[in-house]
Amino acid sequence: MLNTLRKIVQEVNAAKDLKAALGIIVQRVKEAMGSQVCSVYLLDPESNRFVLMATDGLNKRSIGKVSMALNEGLVGLVGTREEPLNLENASEHPRYRYFAETGEERYASFLGSPIIHHRKVMGVLVIQQKERRQFDEGEEAFLVTMSAQLAGVIAHAEATGSIRGLGRQGKGIQEAKFVGVPGSPGAAVGTAVVVLPPADLEVVPDKNVDDIAAELLLFKTALEGVRADMRALSAKMASQLRPEERALFDVYLMMLEDAALGNEVVKLIKTGQWAQGALRQVVSAHVNRFELMDDAYLRERASDVKDLGRRLLAYLQQARQQTLVYPDNCILVSEELSPAMLGEVPEGKLVGLVSVQGSGNSHVAIFARAMGIPTVMGVVDLPYSKIDGIQLIVDGYHGEVFTNPSELLRKQYAEVVEEERQLTQGLDALRGLPCETLDGYRMPLWVNTGLLADVKRAQERGAEGVGLYRTEVPFMIRERFPSEKEQLAIYREQLQAFHPLPVTMRSLDVGGDKALSYFPIKEENPFLGWRGIRVTLDHPEIFLVQTRAMLKASEGLDNLRILLPMISGIQELEEALHLIHRAWGEVRDEGVDIPMPPVGVMIEIPAAVYQVRELARQVDFLSVGSNDLTQYLLAVDRNNPRVADLYDFLHPAVLQALCKVVEGAHAEGKPVSICGEMAGDPAAAVLLMAMGFDSLSMNATNLPKVKWLLRQISLGKAKELLGQVMTIDNPHMVHSTLQLALRNLGLGRMINPASNIQA
Ligand code: PEP
Numbered sequence: 001m002l003n004t005l006r007k008i009v010q011e012v013n014a015a016k017d018l019k020a021a022l023g024i025i026v027q028r029v030k031e032a033m034g035s036q037v038c039s040v041y042l043l044d045p046e047s048n049r050f051v052l053m054a055t056d057g058l059n060k061r062s063i064g065k066v067s068m069a070l071n072e073g074l075v076g077l078v079g080t081r082e083e084p085l086n087l088e089n090a091s092e093h094p095r096y097r098y099f100a101e102t103g104e105e106r107y108a109s110f111l112g113s114p115i116i117h118h119r120k121v122m123g124v125l126v127i128q129q130k131e132r133r134q135f136d137e138g139e140e141a142f143l144v145t146m147s148a149q150l151a152g153v154i155a156h157a158e159a160t161g162s163i164r165g166l167g168r169q170g171k172g173i174q175e176a177k178f179v180g181v182p183g184s185p186g187a188a189v190g191t192a193v194v195v196l197p198p199a200d201l202e203v204v205p206d207k208n209v210d211d212i213a214a215e216l217l218l219f220k221t222a223l224e225g226v227r228a229d230m231r232a233l234s235a236k237m238a239s240q241l242r243p244e245e246r247a248l249f250d251v252y253l254m255m256l257e258d259a260a261l262g263n264e265v266v267k268l269i270k271t272g273q274w275a276q277g278a279l280r281q282v283v284s285a286h287v288n289r290f291e292l293m294d295d296a297y298l299r300e301r302a303s304d305v306k307d308l309g310r311r312l313l314a315y316l317q318q319a320r321q322q323t324l325v326y327p328d329n330c331i332l333v334s335e336e337l338s339p340a341m342l343g344e345v346p347e348g349k350l351v352g353l354v355s356v357q358g359s360g361n362s363h364v365a366i367f368a369r370a371m372g373i374p375t376v377m378g379v380v381d382l383p384y385s386k387i388d389g390i391q392l393i394v395d396g397y398h399g400e401v402f403t404n405p406s407e408l409l410r411k412q413y414a415e416v417v418e419e420e421r422q423l424t425q426g427l428d429a430l431r432g433l434p435c436e437t438l439d440g441y442r443m444p445l446w447v448n449t450g451l452l453a454d455v456k457r458a459q460e461r462g463a464e465g466v467g468l469y470r471t472e473v474p475f476m477i478r479e480r481f482p483s484e485k486e487q488l489a490i491y492r493e494q495l496q497a498f499h500p501l502p503v504t505m506r507s508l509d510v511g512g513d514k515a516l517s518y519f520p521i522k523e524e525n526p527f528l529g530w531r532g533i534r535v536t537l538d539h540p541e542i543f544l545v546q547t548r549a550m551l552k553a554s555e556g557l558d559n560l561r562i563l564l565p566m567i568s569g570i571q572e573l574e575e576a577l578h579l580i581h582r583a584w585g586e587v588r589d590e591g592v593d594i595p596m597p598p599v600g601v602m603i604e605i606p607a608a609v610y611q612v613r614e615l616a617r618q619v620d621f622l623s624v625g626s627n628d629l630t631q632y633l634l635a636v637d638r639n640n641p642r643v644a645d646l647y648d649f650l651h652p653a654v655l656q657a658l659c660k661v662v663e664g665a666h667a668e669g670k671p672v673s674i675c676g677e678m679a680g681d682p683a684a685a686v687l688l689m690a691m692g693f694d695s696l697s698m699n700a701t702n703l704p705k706v707k708w709l710l711r712q713i714s715l716g717k718a719k720e721l722l723g724q725v726m727t728i729d730n731p732h733m734v735h736s737t738l739q740l741a742l743r744n745l746g747l748g749r750m751i752n753p754a755s756n757i758q759a
């Protein structure tokens with residue numbers, strides 16, 4: 001049975017459109033079940049009726065004509081009850097409805113199963129038979145399993161149809177929404193430019209050649225060509241990215257070196273294989289090895305190798321990529337976006353990015369954030385190869401992409417984009433003003449940093465300090481651990497840039513979805529595994545070098561604060577503090593005279609919430625990592641698009657935990673900050689201020705909006721609102737209460753810019 005199911009699904013997956021897919025379904029299911037009729041009814045959202053879309057057994061002329069309302073017929077019953085229905089004699093059922101045009105009077109028994117995708121009924125799959133009989137349990141189970149499997153396939157085929165401007169009935173433009181994960185915040189409306197791999201390496205055949213020297217020469221020329229391209233691209237992006245961020249291009253160049261990939265290809269050519277075949281073999285061996293790894297960062301390397309392989313092939317085939325035309329408001333779409341693809345778009349034209357694969361942790365997402373380009377990653381259901389040239393909306397706040405957006409939606413998003421632009425412009429005026437409420441309360445706003453671009457933006461927007469410097473970023477864009485000296489230089493630059501404002505440097509926080517290519521961590525359940533402080537305590541040499549570099553970097557500046565991530569209890573904290581003191585002693589022994597910097601703990605694990613007072617007692621400050629705290633409190637993977645709608649930092653449990661943390665920290669006389677994404681959400685920031693957080697740390701893009709909103713409200717009003725919200729037990733109600741309250745205060749425009757759009 002499993003085999004039959006798999007075969008049908010495969011065949012349906014390969015169908016060219018929805019009509020063909022449904023045709024295959026009815027034919028194959030009928031055969032597999034030995035029934036006389038198999039039909040698919042799909043729910044037409046416009047008329048809200050189940051329409052017969054395909055049948056094998058009933059009169060084909062009734063396709064598209066027979067339909068029933070939700071409260072009509074057995075199909076309507078299956079669809080509304082969302083349960084299978086198995087009847088020996090359908091015509092005896094009170095809900096039976098007779099359609100003369102289908103010729104169904106001849107069929108007695110009926111088995112129907114709802115087709116449900118992401119909780120939504122899409123249609124009903126039905127089989128019928130002449131003789132009166134109850135379908136057995138096995139048959140029922142088969143049909144239910146089939147419907148469940150087909151739901152996704154039908155949704156995908158439908159989406160593809162809508163992309164081509166075809167509705168269910170084959171006409172009319174339909175807007176479709178595809179969900180991925182946010183890569184970089186912001187919204188964009190523009191035209192899709194699909195970047196296909198320049199050459200298809202996978203289909204290159206093996207071929208033996210006699211003229212080995214000629215093949216070697218061809219390959220050498222290709223290598224030189226790609227090297228030159230890489231250098232040119234790197235230079236082109238020089239103004240936008242700092243050297244470390246451009247290091248990826250150097251990685252590409254290194255891979256091309258004779259001793260690496262290049263040499264392997266040469267060896268194979270020397271055995272008599274033609275250059276293209278040799279290249280395919282070498283690249284696919286490397287790619288396979290990387291792709292089999294569970295580690296997200298290493299899988300990214302596979303895409304780098306693939307990208308490089310394609311570029312070389314393009315040269316070998318002497319079919320250099322047909323020059324792409326980049327329109328204004330260009331949204332770059334690819335199965336696997338690479339940083340190199342970004343560099344090829346002429347400056348000023350790129351407004352958005354969409355990648356079918358990858359996550360917010362991919363290189364390209366890191367680059368996109370640094371460059372401030374709205375990006376959606378991991379849009380796995382997007383039939384990307386079919387969308388070149390069509391209108392797209394990229395919603396980088398929610399991780400959504402809309403194809404063929406309606407005039408209305410386009411207008412709404414264009415307004416968001418324009419509003420964003422005006423706001424940013426208008427908010428520039430706030431730069432020199434304090435974040436002070438109407439009743440004179442000062443709320444310090446800090447920034448989160450990692451890339452060089454963050455520094456400039458933070459300074460432009462009047463940040464009062466750095467609440468979180470993610471030190472793993474410079475680690476991630478390298479090919480080995482940076483030395484103490486290299487780290488010192490990076491940290492010094494950061495400390496100097498903000499001096500005399502405080503800079504909170506977090507100790508290396510890798511693991512989970514953040515891995516280093518040169519330090520792979522392969523785990524079944526990485527978010528509950530070897531992460532953050534757990535890694536660095538197990539590798540004191542890494543921790544000590546980093547701490548020493550931070551301390552030395554702060555010489556004469558004295559604006560360093562050290563922050564420890566992923567602390568789950570006292571023992572870890574004490575061990576980390578011990579190491580920090582040791583590093584401090586070592587640095588002083590070396591003659592560098594620096595005071596011991598303030599040390600803080602991140603509260604991002606539920607255990608730390610319950611031990612907040614014990615932790616606070618031992619440190620100088622606390623900082624809540626609400627991104628992780630939310631994922632651990634709600635047991636929702638922060639990177640998984642399937643459960644993205646359950647991830648909610650305004651969940652009452654999260655709000656209660658936050659109040660407890662503030663209370664505990666203050667009871668011990670210690671300041672507490674928050675540096676998760678929540679702090680940069682203007683509406684949430686109102687609640688956080690009311691809870692008593694001593695500072696809010698956010699990305700520089702959101703800082704002016706938060707400042708604007710907090711300057712329009714009084715602390716008294718914010719506290720009143722918090723009091724009201726804390727009595728609510730339902731997250732949806734929290735959202736609506738908050739939105740309504742702010743709207744009533746005339747502050748609606750600053751709440752999540754795209755939150756009003758219903759699509
Ligand atoms: C957090 O978890 O909220 C946080 C700020 O750290 P990161 O997002 O880097 O895990």
Ligand code: MG
Nearest residue numbers: 604625627628
């Ligand atoms: Mg975290």
